[in-house]
Amino acid sequence: MSAPRPPAAWKAALLRHETLLLAVLVAEWLLFYHFGTTTNRRGLVVGFGTLDRQFDILRHSCEIGLLALALTPIILTAGIDLSVGSLLGLCAIVFGKLWHDGGLSIPAAAALTLLAGALGGGLNAGLITRLRLPPLIVTLGTYSLFRGLAEAITHGAVTYTDFPASFLFLGQERWLGLPTQAWLFLLVAAGVWLLVHSTTFGRAFRVIGFSPEGARYAGLPVGRCLALVYVLAGLISALAGLIYTARLGQAKADAGTGYELFAITAVVLGGTSIFGGRGSVTGTLLGVAAIAVLKNGLACLPVVIRMNAAEEMSGLLTGVLLLAALTGSMLPKILSPLLRRAQSG
Amino acid sequence: MKRYFREISVTLALGLVLLGLAVFAPAFYQPQPLLSLVTREAPTLVIACGMALVIICRQIDISVGSQFSVCSVAAGLLAAHGWPLPLVVVAAAVIGAGLGAVNGVLVAGLRLPSIVVTLATMVTLRQGLNLLRQGEFVNLPDGVQWFGLSQTAGQWTLVGAALAVLVACGLAMRHLAAGRWVYAVGTDAEAARLAGIRPQLVTFLVFVLLGALTGLAAMMNIVQSPQVQPLAGAGLELKVIAAVVVGGVSISGGRGNVWGAFAGLLLLACVAPALTHLRIEAYWEKAIQGAIILLAVVADGLRSRPGKGGRG
Numbered sequence: 177m178s179a180p181r182p183p184a185a186w187k188a189a190l191l192r193h194e195t196l197l198l199a200v201l202v203a204e205w206l207l208f209y210h211f212g213t214t215t216n217r218r219g220l221v222v223g224f225g226t227l228d229r230q231f232d233i234l235r236h237s238c239e240i241g242l243l244a245l246a247l248t249p250i251i252l253t254a255g256i257d258l259s260v261g262s263l264l265g266l267c268a269i270v271f272g273k274l275w276h277d278g279g280l281s282i283p284a285a286a287a288l289t290l291l292a293g294a295l296g297g298g299l300n301a302g303l304i305t306r307l308r309l310p311p312l313i314v315t316l317g318t319y320s321l322f323r324g325l326a327e328a329i330t331h332g333a334v335t336y337t338d339f340p341a342s343f344l345f346l347g348q349e350r351w352l353g354l355p356t357q358a359w360l361f362l363l364v365a366a367g368v369w370l371l372v373h374s375t376t377f378g379r380a381f382r383v384i385g386f387s388p389e390g391a392r393y394a395g396l397p398v399g400r401c402l403a404l405v406y407v408l409a410g411l412i413s414a415l416a417g418l419i420y421t422a423r424l425g426q427a428k429a430d431a432g433t434g435y436e437l438f439a440i441t442a443v444v445l446g447g448t449s450i451f452g453g454r455g456s457v458t459g460t461l462l463g464v465a466a467i468a469v470l471k472n473g474l475a476c477l478p479v480v481i482r483m484n485a486a487e488e489m490s491g492l493l494t495g496v497l498l499l500a501a502l503t504g505s506m507l508p509k510i511l512s513p514l515l516r517r518a519q520s521g
Numbered sequence: 522m523k524r525y526f527r528e529i530s531v532t533l534a535l536g537l538v539l540l541g542l543a544v545f546a547p548a549f550y551q552p553q554p555l556l557s558l559v560t561r562e563a564p565t566l567v568i569a570c571g572m573a574l575v576i577i578c579r580q581i582d583i584s585v586g587s588q589f590s591v592c593s594v595a596a597g598l599l600a601a602h603g604w605p606l607p608l609v610v611v612a613a614a615v616i617g618a619g620l621g622a623v624n625g626v627l628v629a630g631l632r633l634p635s636i637v638v639t640l641a642t643m644v645t646l647r648q649g650l651n652l653l654r655q656g657e658f659v660n661l662p663d664g665v666q667w668f669g670l671s672q673t674a675g676q677w678t679l680v681g682a683a684l685a686v687l688v689a690c691g692l693a694m695r696h697l698a699a700g701r702w703v704y705a706v707g708t709d710a711e712a713a714r715l716a717g718i719r720p721q722l723v724t725f726l727v728f729v730l731l732g733a734l735t736g737l738a739a740m741m742n743i744v745q746s747p748q749v750q751p752l753a754g755a756g757l758e759l760k761v762i763a764a765v766v767v768g769g770v771s772i773s774g775g776r777g778n779v780w781g782a783f784a785g786l787l788l789l790a791c792v793a794p795a796l797t798h799l800r801i802e803a804y805w806e807k808a809i810q811g812a813i814i815l816l817a818v819v820a821d822g823l824r825s826r827p828g829k830g831g832r833g
Contacts, residue, residue: 307822317814324808495645
C-alpha cells in the first residue's frame with residue numbers, strides 16, 4: 177500500500193477548518209443581512225444591516241470572546257474549565273464591592289479584581305497540578321463555589337451601580353472608531369495567539385494534550401504549563417468581568433451565567449479538538465464571530481422578534497451547533513474505516 | 522474496612538452532623554418536618570442512583586436537571602390530558618429514557634466526551650422547553666397530588682419507592698453480572714472489551730437508565746404539589762453530582778457504590794437545615810456545596826497520590 181499523495185497546497189488551504197468556518201460565517205452574515213434588515217416608516221435602514229449593529233455585535237462578543245480565548249490553551253492541553261463564567265460573575269461582584277463598599281479608587285479596585293481572578297484560576301491550577309485531580313470535577317466544584325460566593329457576598333439581591341463615566345467609557349463608548357473593549361479584546365487575542373503559536377509554551381500545550389505522560393518523560397514542565405493556562409484563564413475571566421460590568425453599568429451576582437457554554441462552543445467550532453493537542457487561536461476567533469453573529473442576527477429576524485424568544489433561540493441553536501460541530505469533527509474517524517472497507521471490498 | 526474507608530467516613534460525618542443537630546437544634550427532629558425533608562430528597566436519591574452508575578462507568582451527565590424539567594412538564598401535560606396515573610408514570614420514565622438515549626448515542630456511539638455532549642444537551646433541552654412553554658406552569662387535575670392518597674401516605678409511598686430503587690441498584694451493582702460490567706468498563710474499557718464485555722453498549726445503557734430514573738424522579742416530584750414548575754430541575758445536576766462524589770464514587774471511574782451516594786445525599790440534605798438552625802444565611806448554600814465537592818475530591822486526591830505516605 178503506497179502512502180497517500182499529499183494534496184496540492186491550494187487544496188489543503190481550501191479544506192482547512194478555518195477556511196470552511198470563514199465561508200460559513202460569511203454565508204451566515206449574508207443570510208441575516210438579507211432577512212434581518214428592514215426599512216422603517218421614515219425610510220431609515222434598521223436591523224442587522226446597520227453599522228451600529230455591527231459595532232454592537234463586536235461589543236457583545238468581547239466577554240464571551242475573552243472566555244473563549246482563555247479556554248483555547250486549556251482545551252489544547254486536553255483540559256476543561258467550567259468555572260470561567262462563574263469566575264466572571266464573582267470578579268464583577270468583587271470589583272463592585274471593593275469600589276462601592278471598600279471605598280477604593282477604580283484603578284485600585286480593578287487591579288485587585290484581576291488579582292482575585294488570578295487567585296481563582298490559581299485555586300483550579302493548584303488542585304489540578306498539585307493533587308493531579310481531573311480538571312472536569314475541580315472546575316465543576318469551583319463553578320458552584322465561585323457563583324455561590326458571588327451570591328453570598330451580595331445576599332443574592334444587591335446590585336452595584338452608579339459607576340463613574342470614566343469607567344463606563346470602557347464598556348459603552350468608542351475609542352479610535354471601535355468600541356473601547358474591542359481594543360482590549362484584540363490585545364488579549366494577540367497575546368494568546370503569540371503564546372499558543374510562537375512560543376515553546378504553545379508547543380508544550382499541544383504535547384501535553386496529546387500525551388501528558390509523554391510530555392513528562394520528554395522533560396517538559398507539565399505542572400508549570402498547566403498552572404500557567406489555568407491562572408491565565410482566571411486573569412482573563414476577571415478582565416471579562418470588568419468589561420461586563422462596564423458594558424451594563426452594573427455588577428450583579430448572575431453575571432456571565434451560562435457563558436461557559438458559548439465559550440466552549442466557540443472553541444470547539446473553531447476546530448480545537450476537545451481531546452486536546454490540536455487547534456488554533458484563529459479558529460477560536462472565527463468561532464466567536466460565528467456565535468456572536470448568530471446571537472445578534474437572530475434578535476433581528478422579524479419572526480424571532482414576534483415570538484420574543486431571542487434568548488431561547490440563541491441558546492437552543494448554540495447547543496445544537498455544538499453537537500453538530502462535535503459530530504462533524506468525529507465523522508471522518510467513523511466514516512474512514514467504512515470507506516476503506518467499501519473501497520477494498 | 523480499608524476498602525470502604527470513604528463510605529464509612531461519609532457516614533461518620535453524617536452521624537456527627539445529625540448529632541450536632543440533635544444537641545443544638547432538636548427542632549430538626551420533629552416527625553412531620555423531617556418526613557417532609559426526606560420526601561423532598563426522595564426524587565434526588567433516585568437520580569443519584571443513576572448518576573452513581575454513570576460516574577462509576579467513567580462518564581458524567583450534567584443534563585439531568587434539564588431532563589428532569591422536560592419530563593416534569595411532559596408528565597404534567599399528559600396527566601392534565603386525562604391519562605391514567607400509572608400510564609403517566611410509565612410515560613415519564615420512557616421520555617426520560619429517550620433523552621438519556623440521545624446522550625448515550627452521542628457518547629457511546631460517536632465516542633464524544635460526555636461532559637461536552639451533556640453540556641450541549643443541557644442547554645438545548647432547557648432552552649427548547651423555555652421556547653415551547655415560555656415558563657408556563659401546568660395545573661394538575663385532582664387525584665394526581667400524592668397519587669390521590671392522604672399526604673402522609675403519599676410521602677411514605679415516595680420514600681418507599683426511592684428506597685426500593687436504592688436497594689435494587691445496590692444489589693444489582695454487587696450481585697448481577699451487568700452491575701460488574703459497569704465497574705469493569707469504568708476501570709478499564711479496553712480490558713473490559715478483551716474480557717468479552719461490550720463497553721459502548723454498557724455506556725449507552727447506563728445513560729438510558731439514568732434518563733429513565735430521572736423521568737421517574739420527575740414524576741415523584743410533581744405529585745408533591747398541585748402545579749408543575751418548569752424550572753424545578755435547574756441546578757439539580759450539581760446537587761446530584763455533589764452527593765455522588767461526596768459519597769465516595771470516584772470521578773475517574775470504577776470505584777464507589779450507591780450506598781455511599783445515599784450517605785452523601787443525606788449529608789448534603791442536612792446542610793440547608795443545619796444552616797438555618799445555626800443562623801447562617803441561606804445564600805451560602807451554593808458556595809458550601811461547591812466547597813464540599815472540592816473537599817471530597819481533594820480527599821480522594823490525597824489518598825491516591827503516589828508515593829506520599831502510602832495511604833489508600
